[in-house]
Amino acid sequence: MIRHDALDALPVRDALPALTGALDTHGTAVLVAPPGTGKTTLVPPVLAGLLGAGPARRVVVAEPRRIAARAAARRMAWLLGERVGGSVGFTVRGERVVGPDTRVEVVTTGVLLQRLQRDQELSGVDAVVLDECHERHLDADTAAAFLWDVRETLRPELRLVAASATTDAAGWARLLGGAPVVEARGAAYPVEVVWAPPAGAVRPPHGMRVDPALLTHVAAVVRRALAERDGDVLVFLPGVGEIARVAGQLGSPDGVEVLQVHGRAPAAVQDAVLTGGDRRRVVLATAVAESSLTVPGVRVVVDAGLAREPRVDHARGLSALTTVRASRASGRQRAGRAGREAPGVVYRCWAEAEDARLPRYPSPEIKVADLTAFALQAACWGDPDASGLALLDAPPAGAMAAARSTLTAIGAVDARGRATARGARLSRLGLHPRLGRALLDAAPVVGPGLAAEVVALVGEEPPRAYGDDLAAALRTARRGGDAYAARWRTEAGRLRGLVPRDAGVVGGPGTAGDAPGPTGPVRPTGGDPLAAGAGGEDGRVGLVVALAFPERVARADGGSYLMAGGTRAEPGAGSGLRGAEWVAVAVADRPVGRGHARVGLGAVVDEGIARYAAGALLERRAEVRWAGGDVVAREVERLGAVELTVRPHTGAEPSLVREALLDGLRREGFGLLRWPAGAVVLRQRLAFLHGRLGAPWPDVSDEALHARVEEWLEPELGRARRRADLARIDAGQALGRLLPWASGEAARLDELAPERITVPSGSAVRVDYADPERPVLAVKLQEMFGLQESPRVAGVPLLVHLLSPAGRPAAVTADLASFWRDGYRGVRAELRGRYPKHPWPEDPAAAEPTRHTSARLRR
Structure with missing residues (x-):
């Protein structure tokens, strides 16, 4: 039974005529609707003809997160008085609840991309709603570009709606061919803003680090909100670790239930948060609670003002999430959660003066994230450089070049960047291409089951309590009864089903000198990489990791590990990886104040596994260079930046010797x-x-x-x-x-720059050109008697240093005439008593120059 009362209370209903009219006339529209208006739960059923008098259509709604997709489908089904899987269903990774009568299907943007790659026409779909566009997730931007391409070239009747509460409406309208912008009025309930900055100084976030003082302050603000306000409290924190820390500080307040909701939380916990409870609740959440969710009973929001965004360091080959200040758009989204059902309040844990300095929107992922998966999607779409895609922001050239390099190394694209059959296969796995490569190439060597288990473990990092040794973490997950272990088992089972039955005949990874085959990986040089390597299961785990991240195989070197890609990394104190000669690093970041990266997850390997997995980086060459103050010639075998063997090299090419000598001259002068x-x-x-x-x-x-x-x-x-x-x-x-x-x-x-100049005494005196601006002539004073003008070279008067009989400077001048007239008297008075045997005439300008003493002159 349709819940008309609940539907009529959704403010977006007033914008529906304008939205349907825009789609009827233009085929595309941008819907701007504040939080709580019902854009996610009312618009799709109306477009599908499940509500109102519209024709029956099949509508796909794309959400950026799994939790939002499930919640939106359940809410729509509830409004229609049905169960999920009837008229409304959902599909997320590893879970599909649809039926033969489903007309509205909510999917994640990743699922939508895979469907588009399999069926570019998106057969049977009449309309697509891209929800929460303001978040600028890479998958969402990519899906929008592909859908516009489909509409322009294959299916002009396909209807597209870009929907968000706070978005760049003009930009999206331009992207969708001048689409009309439809605005819905906001929710009827006001939200009061309370500025609650920390009393003391708080260090800004850096990497994944958040100042514990800020988290202590957030906990204090939550207790204040519980005391000052009624209703449930929704607290926004950047990540799982911060949620756990604040939960620990809150403890168990009397009569209050503390819940934690994030992407890793079990589905049962997520559902419990979204269905309400009997006791007052504090819900600690990441950004998953920003969009497409109504948490029943929430009247208060406490916002820590932080968010996690992806970043990639191309120079070090590392990519990870980093903590940043949340944008103003996110702040509005979060505050809106407090006014969904009644007037509410938001406590913002920063000063009002700081608010204007926050970024307007979140950073588009395409600008800051690893683009390997995006580049593969674009190549499989037929546009390797993405130049023909309708994107709000073009992908950075450097990031695309790095992505193509990775894809070429794993045989996913050819030399021109076009997707190979292997690349198309990798794109359909729903994994990052690196992990897809590891799954397919490791399965024939270590077995499909173990390959799937390790890839599932790397794909969603285990809790820190599992440690940084992946082999040990795998054993913990297998026997674990926690929520992570349950999710891991489900994902490992899904991945096992993706491995082809003929996995035993798939070749191994590439080696230097080979080229990708048209449908499969590059063949290795031969041999079993585990035959003489790190034995048992630990070695097989390491091989899977090394296949995913070949440039991160690393050898112990001077207290740290040097990766093949050139970056140094260190395991944490007490790590099970310490002491191993070789490791393969799956996850690493660079902590504050540290010169090297820190290993977050890795596995022990040996040189045989490293050579096998990173064979494309293996090279042997004669190397002649300037080192230790001389020319060094040697034959070097390298695995990227890691030297494997070194031998003296005789008969080096003269050109290489010459370059080494020149390098020495550049370094040492x-x-x-x-x-x-x-x-x-x-x-x-x-x-x-x-x-x-x-x-x-x-x-x-x-x-x-x-x-x-x-x-x-x-x-x-x-x-x-x-x-x-x-x-x-x-x-x-x-x-x-x-x-x-x-x-x-x-x-x-x-003539122009003589080495010596003949002075009036007849002496040939050397000119000092050490200062190219003013050469110096150092000469005894008596030898310059009678000379009125300073000597010149190339038209420049020399700076004359007039010396005492003992050869010490007595005066410096560039104008001898002026010196004889004004300066000589003082020099004469000071020196003639000290040197009585030398001539000190009263009129030096008329005196005879000499190199000799007065006594010698008298003789």
Whole structure:
């Protein structure tokens, strides 16, 4: 029996005429409806003709989360007075409840993508509602792009609705070909905002870390809300760990039931939260409670203001969730949960002044997440670079390149990025391509059952209590009676059913020099990877992990593990992985203040397994490089960044030796060459002329000399084989090749920048060009008597250092006439008593210059 009273109370009903009219005329629409209006539960039955007078249609509703899909289907069935599986059903991973009469089917976006890949026309479906578009999940964006492509090319009659409470309506309207925007009025119940920031300083989130002080504050705000307000309390926290910590701090308040709801919670617990209870409740939830859910009895929301978003570090080959400040759109969604059934209140655990600085919307996953699965979806769709897809945000080029590299390595795409038959098969597994590869390629070696168990364990990380050793965690899951173990068994069974019956004939992973086959994996070099490896089940577990993450096989190296991809990682204190020579890392992150990644999950392997699984990274080559201050030539066998074997190499290619010598010169400088005094002076003279006159006088800075090394150093460099040979090269002779011989200017070197200048006494005094801006002439004062102007080189007055008879600086000037007139008297008065044997005339400008003492002059 249809519950008309409940249906009539849903505010979205007033927007239905405009929505159906937009779909009748345009075929697409954007529905903006605040939380609690009934957009998720009323619109699909109306579009399907289950309510009202519309024609019978089959409608698919796509939700971003399994819990939301199940809850939406149950709510719609309840409104229609039916059981789920009648007119309304749902399909999520591992669970399908539909019947022959089902006209509204709620699915996750991942399930929808798999259907589109199998049947691009989406046969039998008349309309698709993409719910909660504002969350910008990658699967949802991809599904929207594929659906628009279907409508444009295959089925123009397919109706599309993008629905959300807080979304970029203009962007979605543009994406759907100028779709009309239909807005529904909000729920009738107001929500009061109470700003409740922590009293003390709280460190911002970093990675997965949340300051415990903030969680303590959230618990305190929950107790305050229980005391100040009536009704159930819904608390938003970023993850399972934070939920557990706050639950522990709350304990068991009198008369209050504390419940925890998240994606890992058992379905029975999720259902209990959504059906209400007899006692007052505190529901601690992740973002799964933001959308498409009405938690009965909730009048209060406590919002910690945090969310988890995916991030990928392409440089280190690591991807993980990270904690961020929740967007304003999420804040509105969360607050709306308090006003679904009556006036409510939201306690926001941050200052009002901070609110305006929060991001407007969540970060689109396509901008920040690992795009391997997306790239495979696009390739299977026939658009490898996704350039023809209607996306609100284009995928970053770097992330797409990294994704294609991974897909090529596992044989999912060919050299042009097109999906292979193997890639199409992987895309239909409902797994990340890495895990799909591990499932298919490990099954023939370790057995389908064990392969499925390990992949299920990696696909949904086990609780921390299981430890970081996957082999030990597998044994814990097998005997465990907790909720995680139950979910794991279900998923392992599902995956076991995906392994083909002919798994025993499927080849192994690729090795260097092989190319992906058209339908299967690349064949290994041969042999059983477990024959001489880590024996027993532990070794087989490690092989599955290594096949999923070949670039993360790692060998112990100096207190940490060096992965084949080049990143270093360390197991936690007390880890069962410590002490192993080789491990395969399934999950890793980089903690605050740590130079290396931290292993979250891994398995012990050996070198044989590492070679087998990461064979595409195996290479043998002669390596000549500058190391330890000299040329080192060796033959190296590498597994990515990990050196396996090293032998001395004789007969190295001259070109490789030359590059190593050049690297040494870049690292240690041209001081490796022999620099006689004349060579140093020549370089200084050339630097002066280049700075003063420019071309054709050469730039002799280190950077310029490296850039022109072929012109001046090549003959000698070509004959050198080691550091000692560099030390025999006369740098001055080599530099002479850079002089402007072709123009004839080289002949003017001694004219423009002479090594020595003849002073009035007749002495040839060396010019110091160490400072290319102002060369220096250091000469005894008596030798400059009678000279009125300072000597010049290339038009630049020399800076004259006038020396005492003992050769110590007495005065510095670039204007001798001024010195004789103004400065000489003071120098004469100070020095003539100290050096009475030397001439100190009263008029130095008219005196005879000399190198000798007064006594010698008298003789």
